[in-house]
Amino acid sequence: MAAARDPPEVSLREATQRKLRRFSELRGKLVARGEFWDIVAITAADEKQELAYNQQLSEKLKRKELPLGVQYHVFVDPAGAKIGNGGSTLCALQCLEKLYGDKWNSFTILLIHSGGYSQRLPNASALGKIFTALPLDIPECSGKTSCIIQSILDSRCSVAPGSVVEYSRLGPDVSVGENCIISGSYILTKAALPAHSFVCSLSLKMNRCLKYATMAFGVQDNLKKSVKTLSDIKLLQFFGVCFLSCLDVWNLKVTEELFSGNKTCLSLWTARIFPVCSSLSDSVTTSLKMLNAVKNKSAFSLNSYKLLSIEEMLIYKDVEDMITYREQIFLEISLKGSLM
16 A cells, blocks of 8 residues: 655745755855855856845855855846846856866856846845745645744734835834735834735835835736836726825826836836835825825825836845845844843
């Protein structure tokens, strides 16, 4: 009689967990040849992404969150048209040959392609999906509890099951609905985030001044869906609502200037609808007002604000300030932990 087998998804999960446990054992330790890869190479889409990756690698090595004794490199794709994973691989191999000569082909190399902009996971767009934080404890608990990653929450705030809060500060009067993603945000005033909300804040460097913008929409919104003409933007949806109706709520006119980039590829990714503010908290509060205005069908004019698209936010992103903000939260959490 044949023995019963575990479902494929169970076997894959167990194998992944074993690998994660093995990796955890090597974190911060000097690895011997053969214990880990000799070289870890990461590809980046542009120079800003390269800077973000190098800074995060530096921080993780400083905290001993990665195996030591390994050569870590970030290789940026050539400027111009996208070259895909194949072209990126060839470029990375050329870089390795320049660095190590003929010796590179005797090394065990892990090559990680991470040059995309994560349009399906925008909270990873600014600093890279390769460094996205993942919980190691929520599979059987998935959807039944909230997940808090490197964040500081007042004990009186509430976060509903299925929601993820990362690199954020939430005050006592903040209520987060179910199945939300909150990233890089700072909310101290009274705020109620509707269920299925996505909120992600970015630091910006504009005209040598530090500014902030917060993207906010529904977790089910398709940021990659595009239309070719202004007359077709009614086919786009923001938080499950016709995008044309949302523009009416925000008192914005339908013109070509409403979108950045290619004017024949109009999408939520290129829509200039997110306000630029002078402080992180004001940025989050303002974007939540525009989100709630759509949910409640109440007017909230965006006419007085400088508006950016997500595409433009990534162009203006201030990598150093975002990493500094995360570092401040990390140090505060570490300090509290050492005092307990």
